[in-house]
């Protein structure tokens with residue numbers, strides 16, 4: 001039986017926000033006592049089937065911080081054995097950061113810390129940013145009021161810094177070069193030794209991870225992308 005590593009982005013890949021919620025969707029996250037993210041009943045049923053397969057390792061690969069990741073509850077309260085948070089800078093093993101991985105990530109971003117601090121100071125004074133954080137002390141995460149404002153800010157600041165910047169919706173991220181999902185997936189795969197890597201994602205931030213996979217599933221226009229991805233994983237595994 002082939003060992004399958006199923007590396008998946010979370011937001012807008014397996015789960016979605018209230019903006020895209022259908023009536024029957026199941027809540028997967030609460031934030032400040034409000035329902036925050038969801039999964040469709042079909043995707044939830046497929047997910048239960050995926051995690052039952054002994055030859056599949058489901059590896060969430062997310063830009064969420066540890067705290068944001070830990071707010072998510074998967075169907076049947078399943079907790080993945082491993083997860084990559086903070087865009088791959090942090091490996092969680094049973095929800096606890098793996099210390100060697102953490103130390104290597106800290107070492108890798110060390111030279112960029114002055115630049116993170118410089119940008120953070122500028123962003124905090126820029127009224128277009130509603131939220132600025134040095135997330136898990138690994139990267140800058142910012143949010144604007146609208147996607148259009150975020151796009152404008154990205155264009156302006158990209159030319160003012162050596163750090164690669166990305167936008168998803170109204171959120172902006174600045175990472176250290178090499179702090180990407182692809183580098184993290186490659187490192188995890190070297191340790192877990194799968195026969196096949198399937199990766200799924202929906203945004204530019206996911207591209208390095210998709211490039212590391214044997215099979216990449218990228219969101220185009222599927223209305224229930226999560227169900228599509230999970231069906232694909234099951235068809236490959238069974």
Ligand SMILES: [Mg+2]
Pocket residue numbers: 009010011012013201202203
């Ligand atoms: Mg996403």
